[in-house]
Amino acid sequence: MRFQFLGDHLGLDLAATVSWRETRPVDLLAEPADLREWLTLAGLRPLGAVTADSLAAAVDVREAVYGAAYACVAGRPVGSADLALLNDFAGREPMRPVVVRAGVMTWSGGVEQALATVARETCRLVGTPEHARVRRCEGAPCTRLFLDNSRAGGRRWCDKRACGSRVNAAAYRERRAARGERAEPGLS
Incomplete structure (x- = not known):
């Protein structure tokens, strides 16, 4: 849309x-x-x-x-x-x-x-x-x-499904890379 x-x-x-x-x-x-x-x-x-x-x-x-x-x-x-x-x-x-x-x-x-x-x-x-x-x-x-x-005033993203998901996926990839793990197929 x-x-x-x-x-x-x-x-x-x-x-x-x-x-x-x-x-x-x-x-x-x-x-x-x-x-x-x-x-x-x-x-x-x-x-x-x-x-x-x-x-x-x-x-x-x-x-x-x-x-x-x-x-x-x-x-x-x-x-x-x-x-x-x-x-x-x-x-x-x-x-x-x-x-x-x-x-x-x-x-x-x-x-x-x-x-x-x-x-x-x-x-x-x-x-x-x-x-x-x-x-x-x-x-x-x-x-x-x-x-x-x-209620807590802690909203971080305009849309949790779009921007929030993108940020969380990037953080996940960084954590895996820091541990020396390979990315799972489809998560890059």
């Missing part, structure tokens, strides 16, 4: 639409149709057209989200430009929740309202003690950020 929602937070999932930021960046929001797909999968199906201008705005919001969240991970102050952009979008009209029936809700609004909703959620994350639970995946070269909602 092209878009993965592993961040446990709407804003962090938007930030993850650039894969491998530090080694070989891949922008998954290359076309307006990509943004429509992401918003739909995120549960924010926008009404109206998704234009090149709305894609550019989404990329600006995404980069501000990443900058603010990464500052939280690094223990640095959030950049003033990122805060200004997030606060600007958060001050706009968000999407409206619409209850379809008990247990089923959708959202109503256009792309700008969807981006305002993402910005508001990010402001709630960065502006509360919850910001201390933002983590960066330890599975190099992954650069995904996520919200650690584990």
